[in-house]
Amino acid sequence: MPINNIYTNSYQLKIPIICYQNLSFDNxxxxxxxxxxxxxxYGIMIINLNYPEKTGDTLVKVVNSIGGELHEHNDQGITLWDVKPVQNNNSEHVARSHQLNExxxxxxCSYEKNIPDFIALYxxxxxxxxxxKNLLVDGLTLIQHxxxxxxxxxxxxxxxxxxxMEFQKGAKYIQAKIIDENFNIRYRRSIIDQTDLSKDMQTALDEFDKLCHLPIINRGFELKTGxxxxxxxxxxxHxxxxxxxxNRHLIRARFFTKFNKFIE
Ligand SMILES: O=C(O)CCC(=O)C(=O)O
Ligand SMILES: [Fe+2]
Structure with missing residues (x-):
């Protein structure tokens, strides 16, 4: 079923007011x-920039200010990435984030050993x-079901x-668990190799996926410019x-943190 139908049937996301923050001027x-x-x-925060900005400058400033460490998208060390439709000039492979698709x-980064703790979208x-429009599933709620x-x-x-393909640096796959003992989740169904999944694993993945798409579990929200x-x-x-x-355009970054992990 298209994500748009799931979105239409979803309830709107509810988050505590403290999760909404404002920045009034750029410094x-x-x-x-x-x-x-x-x-x-809460694992989620939405910051309103009350000044016009068309770059990722504030995003980077926020990540740096909280002690986050930007994740590199590829081996060229790129940390900011444009999520926007890009014209396909035939032969070149167009990254998923440059297409119109849902x-x-x-x-x-479910295919990375060390997954970035946070994503940021401006x-x-x-x-x-x-x-x-976006949908969200809180893994802690999902797991209870x-x-x-x-x-x-x-x-x-x-x-x-x-x-x-575009992120392969040698190895073609990793072996990993969908949920770890602390309920951290890595999940992108389409890149899980289906060939030698056990019957029980297949059933578990089906249950997980079905739950994600139920209106009791997911929530819709719309982000606005700024x-x-x-x-x-x-x-x-998400x-x-x-x-x-x-003309829809988002700037995406991912980052690691120390503050949301228990490190002795
Ligand atoms: O376009 C969006 O709203 C989300 C993009 C996204 O999920 C991604 O680039 O991984
Ligand atoms: Fe994403």
């Missing part, structure tokens, strides 16, 4: 303690024609996750509906 000081507290407690529910231009049998399998059995969302990428799954406006 406003960021409260490190407050932002860390919000991200640690994105089904997923976490980012909306340079939202979709003026009602496309590019999973059968014990499925949870045990997802936590104990490795799956083979195929590394997308909003910056930070999201715990090991806890939340999706987006198909893009209708060719």
């Amino acid at each position: 406003q000081k960021i409260s490190k303690a407050l932002y860390q507290y919000i991200l640690n407690s 994105f089904v529910l997923h976490t980012d 909306v340079v231009n939202h979709d003026k024609f009602g496309g590019g 999973l059968s014990q049998k499925s949870l045990t399998i997802l936590q104990q059995e490795d799956v083979k996750i195929i590394i997308p 909003q910056l969302i930070l999201l715990n990428n090991r806890r939340f799954l 999706a987006r509906t198909e893009i209708k406006d060719k």
